[in-house]
Amino acid sequence: MARILAMPDGNFLSHVSRPLEICKALRERGHEVLFGASGEHTRLATDEDFEVLPIDTLDPEHVLECSRRGPRD
Secondary structure, eight states, rough: OOOEEEOOOTSSHHHHHHHHHHHHHHHHHEEEEEEEOSSSGHHHHHHHHEEEEEEOOHHHHHHHHHHHHHHOO
């Protein structure tokens, strides 16, 4: 079976919860799944007994500010 690394932005609930459901299904099929994430919502992965490798993420306020500003030309 495959070894899979999921890398959601752990600062945002939807960025963790959606891939978490996919990863649970992959694990049920026998794959080894790891998370590479940091942020307050990475606990969802650890609560489901996934190994979480800490990685640096962007400041969530910066991400939201860029999102609000919209695309630049």
